[in-house]
Every structure is written in C-alpha cells, then in structure tokens.
Amino acid sequence: MVVALILLLVAIGSVLFHIYSPWWWTPIATNWAYIDHTINITFWITGFVFVAVIAFMAYCVFRFHHKEGRRADYNPENKKLEWWLSVGTGVGVAAMLAPGLVVWHQFVTVPADATEVEVMGQQWQWSFRLPGKDGRLGTSDVRNISSDNPMGLNRDDPLAQDDVVIENGELHLQLGKPVKILLRSVDVLHDFYVPEFRAKMDMVPGVVTYFWIKPIRTGTFDVLCAELCGAAHYQMRAKVIVDEEREYHAWLEQQKTFAELSSGNAIVKATYQAGGK
Amino acid sequence: MSAIILFLAVIALIAGWWLSQQRLTAKPWLEEGPVGQFPGGDAMTWPAAKIGLGVFLAVASALFVLFISAYSMRMNAVDWRALPVPRLLWLNTGVLVLSSVALQWSSVAARRHDAEGVMIGLLAGGASAVIFLAGQLLAWQQLNAAGYFVASNPANSFFYLLTAVHGLHLTGGLVALGRTTAKVWRSSKIADMRLSVELCTIYWHFLLLVWLVVLGLLTGWTDDFVNICRQLLS
C-alpha cells in the first residue's frame, strides 16, 4: 500500500533527518548544559511517541484499508486501554516536566558570588556597563540620557562615577566567574541573545531584568537581538568575548569610567559633530 | 489578572453545573431509542433571546472584568495619582438607580398586562438613562475644566475609559429600549412585548451593577475591600 508506505517513510525520514542533520545547536559556552540535557530527554520521549503513533497509523492504513466485503468492527470504547494510555502519557509528561522545573530553579537562582554586568539595549545598538572598583552599579534613569551620557547614569550618584561604560564596543567576560547580567532598555523591547550561552531574557523599558551564566570556554560570540525592535532589528549586533583572567584584566584596564568620559566631554562632542551625524 | 481568573472560575462553575445536568457520562451508543426515553440533555426551553442575552452579559462582564484587571495592575505603578471623583457622579448614580427602578416597574406592569404602566416605565427608564449619560458628559467636562486631562495621569485615563465603555453599553441599550418602546406604542398586545421589556430590564440591572462596581473602583472603595479580603486570607 503506497499511502501506508509514504506515511511510514515520513516518520522514518524525520528520525533519519534528526540523526544526520548538520544543523544542530552551537557548542555551549556556559554552565547551562543542563538545558541541553533537558532538550535531549524531551527529544527521546517525544521522538518515541511520534514514531509509535505514525507507525501504528501506517499499519492500520496498510492492514485495514478498504477491500470488497470488508466490514469495520463496532467498538465504542475501551476504558482500560484509554486509562492506561492516559497514565502512560502522564508519566512521560512528568519525566519531561520534572527536570525542566529543577533546571528552571537553578536558572532563576543567582549564586551569591556572581558579579554584575549591565547590558543596555536601544534602537539599534548595545551598550555595556561594568560596576568598576566599588563593585556596585550606580543608578540610572531614562531622563538623564543625553548625547554625552547615552546610558542615562545619575551624575549625582557616587556609585556611578567609577562605572565602566562601553559604547558600541565589545563586552568581555571572565572565564569561570558567574556573572549576573542585568538587562535594561531605553526605548522598546529587546532581547540579549547569544546562542552559545543558551540563556536569554527580554529587556523591557522601565524594568531591569536579568539572567545569570558562568562562562566555561573562551571565545568570541555574536550578540543578536531576539525580540523584534523595529526596522533595523536584524542589524542590532555586538560581540561578547570570554577571556582568561589575565586578558580580561588587561582589557578592563583600558576601559574608561563614567567620570573620565564625562570630563572628556568636549572632545567627544567635537568628533560627534565632525562625524556629521 | 486575578480578577479575570476569578470571573472565569465563576463561569466555569456555572458551565460545570449545567454540564453535570446533561448526562455527559451516558454511553450514547447504548441509548438508541425514541425521544423522551432518555431524559436529560435536551435543548433548553427558554426563549432564544433570553439565553442570548445571558451569553452576551457573560461576554460584557468579561470585558469589564478585564478592564478592571488592567486597572488593578496599572495602579500599582509609582506614577498613579488618584483623581477626585466629581460629586456629580453620586447624583448620576441616583438617576441610574431610578432608571433601573422604572424598568422594573415596567416589567411588573407587563406581567399584569397593564399597557399604560409598561409605557410609563419604559419612557421614565429611557429618559433617566439619557439624563445619566448627560450627567456623565458633564462630569467629564468638570474634570477637564479642573485640569484632569485624559493623558495627564493613568488614573485619569482609566476614569475616562471606564465611564466611556459603560456609557457606550448604555447607549446600545437605549437603542434596544427605543425599539421596544416603539413596538409597545404600535401594538396593544402586551403579551408579545413582555419578553422584550423583561430583557431590557435585565440589561439595565446589569449595567447598574457594572456601574456600581466601576464607581467603587474609581472612588477607591474596592481597594479597601480587596485589602480586607487579603488580610482575611493571610
């Protein structure tokens, strides 16, 4: 029976595609391998159900398709079978849900030793801020935003003075150090998305959201925006670089603090105008 | 969103109760047979218009409850400044109560086949509803004159929005009421009109109830009520 065969081939083809697909997730760069494991568990369970259901259906089509003189059985229901199937499904669902919830608990529980980094999204670029020597980020407000204070930091806040501000640059993270990434937007929704990190979260204007990661390998990673944010959404890019401790500190030394940037104001303005923007 | 979840729970209870009367556990393949052999599960005997109104009231309630949900979520933001409720609203509330009473009168009169009473009730109810709407417009004007513009604070925005939505529902009701009045005017057979009058009355009571809830919300009574409930729960 051609129809039954094609149906079966769809199921088998899907499994083969899954096994031989060259398109698979990127090599992970953070501690969130748990998420990959949960996805794998889900693949196994759902894959089994998928093949079982389609194969059963294909068999029925093969075995019971209409022939002269065939008559169907009369079989309104089978309580026992239905209950067993429901219970089996329940067990399968629980087997996926339980690890999912456990990992979610880890995902939303930030370790106490995590340092903070702020990422700010605006149409259509990224800015970053590190807490500086005091280890704490200063306050900020949309109303403070001006051409010489693009992140809207509070000038009167002493905590803000030593914050390291990175405009249109690359964010460096230190290998093996848990980091809480605080997310902020000044205009519309954005989403700080690095495929290799697995973790991501929307940035909502007026709210500070967060997620945390621990980088486990060095490298340069693309940052994309994953929440539609207007015409140039697809061009909102940056890079994150995970460094060994030494390189990280070398990089950090070169960065300018908020106070330094504010005093160098005049120069910034001049280049800004010369740039004809 | 807790208000709308609570509301849906009530709807689910009503639906569940009704379904429980419908023999959903029967095995229909064993129940071959003529009408009346298996009681339960038959079509409702109420007039369609009445069921239709009931369903519509559920939809309209969902709409208002969702506005209230949005209100209660938005009012927790720091920029919320409650606005003084114009005194005129109390007068308007009284007029709307009168309107409901008049229609109830009309409904009772219809049951007694008192054509004149029906007409008086309908006209009085309609007139007082129009006065209520005019009063609401006046209240808007007073607020505007006092500098409470629609966009200057979310509390103001919600005030205008909720009163407008309620007013629009009442305006829609007035159209139905007008048609009913015209029918009563033309025909002398009260029995035919009874259903229309009754439906208008139900709708009016519903809108009065909605208005009282909205008023409670706008004056802040509901906050106290919710707080008391919270304390009782915790």
Added chain:
Amino acid sequence: MVDIPYDRIADIPPAEVPEVELYHPRSWWTRYVFSQDAKVIAVQYALTASAIGLVALVLSWLMRLQLGFPGTFSFIDANQYLQFITMHGMIMVIYLLTALFLGGFGNYLIPLMVGARDMVFPYVNMLSYWVYLLAVLVLASTFFVPGGPTGAGWTLYPPQAILSGTPGQDWGIILMMSSLILFIIGFTMGGLNYVVTVLQARTRGMTLMRLPLTVWGIFTATVMALLAFPALFVASVMLLLDRLLGTSFFMPSLVEMGQLSKYGGGSPLLFQHLFWFFGHPEVYIVALPAFGIVSDLISTHARKNIFGYRMMVWAIVAIGALSFLVWAHHMYVSGMFPQFGYFFATTTLIIAIPTAIKVYNWVLTLWRGDIHLRVPMLFALGFIITFVNGGLTGLFLGNVVVDVPLSDTMFVVAHFHMVMGVAPIMVVLGAIYHWYPKVTGRMLNDALGKFHFWVTFLGAYLIFFPMHYLGLLGVPRRYFELGDAAFIPPSAHSLNAFISVVALTVGFSQMVFLFNLAWSLFKGEASGGNPWRATTLEWQTPETPPGHGNWGKELPVVYRWAYDYSVPGAGEDFIPQNQPPRATQVVQGAAS
C-alpha cells in the same frame, strides 16, 4: 427501562413545526448578498476569508523569497519585510482561520448538524458577516495608506508597535487596531448565534451526547472565543488610546529617536498579559473545531464509530477550560516574575494529556476499520502527522527552561506553523472536500484532489520539519537578513533556499485546488444527498444543496448517536441519526 413500546413509536407526534417567522428572501439581493440564511452567510464568510487568506499566502511567498535568496530581490526592503510578516500572521490567525472555522464551518454545519432550520438570530448573524467584511476591508486598506501596514509583528507589542522606529507607525497601526476591534464586535454577534443555536435550537432527541464532535468542537471554541476576544479588545482599545491620545497604559518613559517621549510609567508587560490571555485560547479556538471536524472525517471514512466518544467530549471541554490557565507560557523570557514559570510550565504540560488522548483515539478509530482512502481521509491522516509533530514540539516550548534557548528562534516559527498553520489547514481542506458535495451538489475532482493533497502535505512537511533545526542552531526569527554571524554555517543558507523553493511550489499547487473548486461547480460529478454514506443529520436533508429552512415540512427527530457505522446486524454499514430503531432492537433494549 424502555417506556415506549415499539408499536407506539408511530404515535409520537412528528417534530412540530412551530410557526417561527422564517426569514424569506424577496429578491436576488436578499437571497445572495444581504441574506440571513446561515448557509449563504457561511459561504460569504468562507469566500471572504479565503480571499484575504490568498493575500497572506502571497505575502508568505515574498517573505520566503527574501529569506531564501537575501539580496536578490531589491523590491523587498527591511521595512516591507516586517510589514509582510505582520500582516501574514495576523491575517492567517484571525481573519482566515478563526473566521473560516467559526464563521464558515460553524454557520454551515451547526444548524444542519443539530437539526435546526437556521441560526436563532438570523439578522444578527447577517450583521456579523458585514462587520467582519468591514474589518477585512479596513485591514486591507492599510496596504494603500501612507506608511503602509504596521510592521510590529502580529503580537503588536508596545512600545515598539506605536513608535517611529517601526514601519506603519502612522496609519498602519491605527487601522490595524480598528480592524481588530471591528472583527471582535462582528465575531461576538456571530458567536452568540452559534452558542445559543447549540443550546436552544437542537431538534428533538438531539441530546448533548448525540452531537457530532464537529459541533462539540465548534461550540466549545466559540464559548472560549467569546470569553477570550474581550482581552484583545481591551488591549487594542488601550493601545489605540496610547497612540492617539498619548495616554500611558502600556508606555513607560522612553527615548524615541534621541528625544524623551511624552509617555511615562506604563507597563509593556501588561499588554503582553492581555494579549496572550487572548492569544493562547486563540490557538485552541482554531484547534478545537479542527479536532471536531477531523474526528468526523476519520469516523466516516473509516466506516467505524469514533473510538472513545465520551473521552473525546471530555477532552474537548477539559482543553477548553485549561487553555485559559496557560497564557504566560508565551512570556517565559519576557522578563515577568520568574516564579510564574513553574505554574505555567505545569499547566501547559498537563494540557498535553487530554490532547494526547484525542490523538490516540483518532488512530485507534482506524484499528480494524474499513478505511476508504478518499481525499478527505488523506487530509485527515495528514492532519494527524502534522498535528502530532507540532504538538510534540509544543512540549519543548511549554517546558519553561527548554523554551529559554528556543524562544524567538525559527524553532518557534516551525512549531506554530506545524501545529496551528499546517494542521488546521489540512482539516480545512479535508473538510472542503468532504462537504463540498453538500454545499454544491457536486463532487470535487478526485485525481486533482489527490495531487493537491500529496503536494500540500509532503511540501508543508518539508518546509517546516527542517526549519526546527535552524531554530536549534539558533537562527532568530523575524530577521530580514541573517547577515554575518559566526554560528550560522553556509549550509543553513542553502536550507533556507530549499525551504523557499518548496514553499513556492506548495503555494502554487493551491491554484490547482482553486481550479478544482471552480471547475467542479459546473462540471463535477453529481453527488446525490449522501455521497459518503454518513450518519449525521446534514447528509439527511430532503434537498441537496439544502433548501431554505433546511428540512422541508418537518424537523428531523434523532434516535441515536452520530457514529452508528458498521453496527453488527444492520444491513448497511451506517445508520443515519434520524432513522427510527427497528422493533427487534428496541425489544432487546427493553430486555437488557
């Protein structure tokens, strides 16, 4: 147990024909244009929905051209691309699928299947269609206004939807929300009809447990839609006020194009909660009618009762109720309170259980059946595969932590197209092949139908199955161009091109279907009243196509459930619902 002996069956008075004032068309205009007959309104709904659906189909081709061959088609720019995805999504979900299932199939099938003469409020029903048409026209007009249609994505998330960085910020978004508000008003009018007709106008003997599952599905979906659409209404009205009057329901303080905007204090998440409070039930508003219809297609063409009818009914009701408690699974990475994740992941995965039961019962119906592989049955089988596939990937996205890497990638796009795009469309097409003979009195061409099925089913599967793997790779959705990204290999671009080619092929194969529809209207084989030898009432009408008032002089009386196929001892392999029981059977019933 039995009170009425067989010899008295004849004494039961025939279904009385109450002197309801049936609406009577007096001219061509009131017969075909401003008609109050549910069957005409159904066809009007279906044609309008299909017409605007074709627009959405063309938009998808343009999107695929851009995605498959970036940089080749200079007439598509980034703004237009966003406008295309927005309009494609909005049209397909609301103006096509919702309108077609409830306005189209609901109007045609409910009165016929429950044995009523028409909907209970025919005038309101007519208004419903005209308001819907107005909504569609307002929506279509956005293509011609300055600035074009909105490009905010079909979710219309503020602040972006009403700010100047998004295309269509002028007229597009305003008209879009006006159109949605109109649609909801129009739908509410129709929805009241569908619900009250099922509640009140069922013919005698048509108890709830004798209803075909099609009616159960459409009825439950309509109840859900009536309660869910107000949330979209509220969100649209408030967003419209934010845009037009400068209120700040959803708009926080923000910088727009370098300037501090007039807004302040609002909550974008509030919009998302309202939107998804509508948006998730909406998925089931489309799915439940499909569930119901496909149950009837499978049962009829496998000549076997639907397996586990009671479970099927309970599952529909359970899914309908539960679907109001899962909306925030669309918001796992929205920045909402993280602890909500536990609750919504749990409720979401619980819904999988009643849904799985439905799938099991469909395939178990095939077991020991007498399967006629006609075109409607093929589409039903295609539905099962695509729905199982899409449903299972839903278990990934519903499980909160798994959603984190996959959200906003092509995995999501592939998932929802499979589960609420391809799967319901399979049912729509199967249902059209199934009921076209009743609507027109002619069969659709079988060979063209089979060609249409195989191209559509295999093609759609080839489009969306590999797309999941682009998402696993990390390719984000709503991207005009992928540009340079180290993690995207060249092979991913080739896959995109492949998907585009298949998509265009599948799209064009729908022209074969349109041709079949038109050609068979005049040249199709005459079908007779009950070509599939089905049991349900719509096939037992005295005329085909059914005349005005559906049933001639007397309403049908129902004696049995909707699935008496291949009953042991019966001569034929089906017994219509309105066929009185035979003497022996009643006596047997009395003895047991």
